[in-house]
Amino acid sequence: MRIQGRQGQIADVDDSGRLFTLSTSLNVDQSLLTTGRVSSIVMENVTPTVANNYIFYLRNIGTLNVAIGHATFMASAATTLWFDYVSGEPAYLVGTPVEVTNRRLGNPTKPAIDAQYDANITGLTQEGKLFFQRLDTANQSYFFDTVSGITIPTGQALAIRSSNILAAVTMVCSIGIVLL
Amino acid sequence: MARITDLNGVVMEVESLGRAFTLEVNSKLDQTLSNRGHSISMLVDTTSADNADDYVLYFQNIGPVVLGIGTIDVMASDVTTLWFDEVLGTPTFTAGVDTQETNRLLGSPNDPVLLSQYDTDIGGLIPFGRLFFERCALANRAYRVNEMGGMALPFSTAFAMRSSNPAAIITLKMTVNINDY
Numbered sequence: 343m344r345i346q347g348r349q350g351q352i353a354d355v356d357d358s359g360r361l362f363t364l365s366t367s368l369n370v371d372q373s374l375l376t377t378g379r380v381s382s383i384v385m386e387n388v389t390p391t392v393a394n395n396y397i398f399y400l401r402n403i404g405t406l407n408v409a410i411g412h413a414t415f416m417a418s419a420a421t422t423l424w425f426d427y428v429s430g431e432p433a434y435l436v437g438t439p440v441e442v443t444n445r446r447l448g449n450p451t452k453p454a455i456d457a458q459y460d461a462n463i464t465g466l467t468q469e470g471k472l473f474f475q476r477l478d479t480a481n482q483s484y485f486f487d488t489v490s491g492i493t494i495p496t497g498q499a500l501a502i503r504s505s506n507i508l509a510a511v512t513m514v515c516s517i518g519i520v521l522l
Numbered sequence: 523m524a525r526i527t528d529l530n531g532v533v534m535e536v537e538s539l540g541r542a543f544t545l546e547v548n549s550k551l552d553q554t555l556s557n558r559g560h561s562i563s564m565l566v567d568t569t570s571a572d573n574a575d576d577y578v579l580y581f582q583n584i585g586p587v588v589l590g591i592g593t594i595d596v597m598a599s600d601v602t603t604l605w606f607d608e609v610l611g612t613p614t615f616t617a618g619v620d621t622q623e624t625n626r627l628l629g630s631p632n633d634p635v636l637l638s639q640y641d642t643d644i645g646g647l648i649p650f651g652r653l654f655f656e657r658c659a660l661a662n663r664a665y666r667v668n669e670m671g672g673m674a675l676p677f678s679t680a681f682a683m684r685s686s687n688p689a690a691i692i693t694l695k696m697t698v699n700i701n702d703y
Binding site: 343354355356357359362363366368370382384411412441445446447448479481482483487512514516 | 655
């Protein structure tokens with residue numbers, strides 16, 4: 343049996359028995375973009391009241407997994423950020439909902455998340471540390487790539503804490519709705 | 523049982539776990555689009571903001587095919603923060619300049635159907651959501667907006683870029699893909 347293309351070309355097999363193929367690959371974010379399943383979430387200028395306070399909280403309140411892919415950070419002073427897996431009910435001083443914008447412009451799909459930022463989010467228990475990012479220099483952007491992503495199933499949550507009470511932190515993070 | 527063979531009768535191998543042997547040439551999406559004449563370099567050849575956070579670049583898809591925005595490289599003559607926002611509304615320009623588009627398949631006539639201009643103060647726009655930012659922390663250094671998936675613009679959607687520092691003269695190169703995959 344031979345595989346034939348539209349113009350009659352025959353698929354080739356090399357001497358070692360390997361079928362020649364030519365494939366186009368998309369990274370995960372590009373794939374999610376085709377169906378409007380990736381958004382930017384924005385946190386802007388938040389400073390912890392005490393060193394290593396949680397300043398960002400995100401919980402999946404939907405039925406599908408969501409995943410954090412990568413982020414861009416900037417801070418007004420040097421600081422270290424930690425991403426932690428957390429449990430418990432967050433309590434906020436003020437609490438500002440993150441801004442969510444679908445990266446397929448005009449697409450109304452949004453991830454079902456409860457995500458807020460604040461100067462001091464309490465009520466959380468650290469269940470495990472996931473990643474850290476050091477922002478060495480004030481007012482410089484840093485790209486943070488998890489490579490594998492952080493997958494957040496229904497009901498699970500993560501939080502970010504910051505080490506320096508003088509650092510106002512800004513973040514844009516990608517969040518995808520994962521069907522795999 | 524059928525076997526896959528080439529013209530010379532060489533049989534495709536399958537190993538003990540049932541996986542077919544293949545020899546793959548893997549092309550990234552951008553490379554595939556470029557080979558088809560669907561990848562374009564778009565250039566903003568210097569602009570600056572009249573006032574802090576004025577919009578200086580407007581980009582709208584006015585054609586039938588979704589446009590993908592890939593890598594964005596920026597350089598500024600002074601320290602500035604650039605934000606890329608989804609926007610609504612009709613832009614107004616003081617002295618708008620068309621961006622330059624060059625197909626990466628040299629000589630290809632394929633052009634994305636878009637409205638893309640830069641200016642020192644683009645008015646009439648309503649911010650609808652923030653998408654990305656890049657901090658140009660050092661003057662005259664190139665920075666790449668590191669967003670691995672980019673963004674997609676269906677028909678009539680638009681984004682705009684604003685700059686925080688009026689003293690910063692900005693140069694920008696952006697990859698625009700005609701996404702018919």
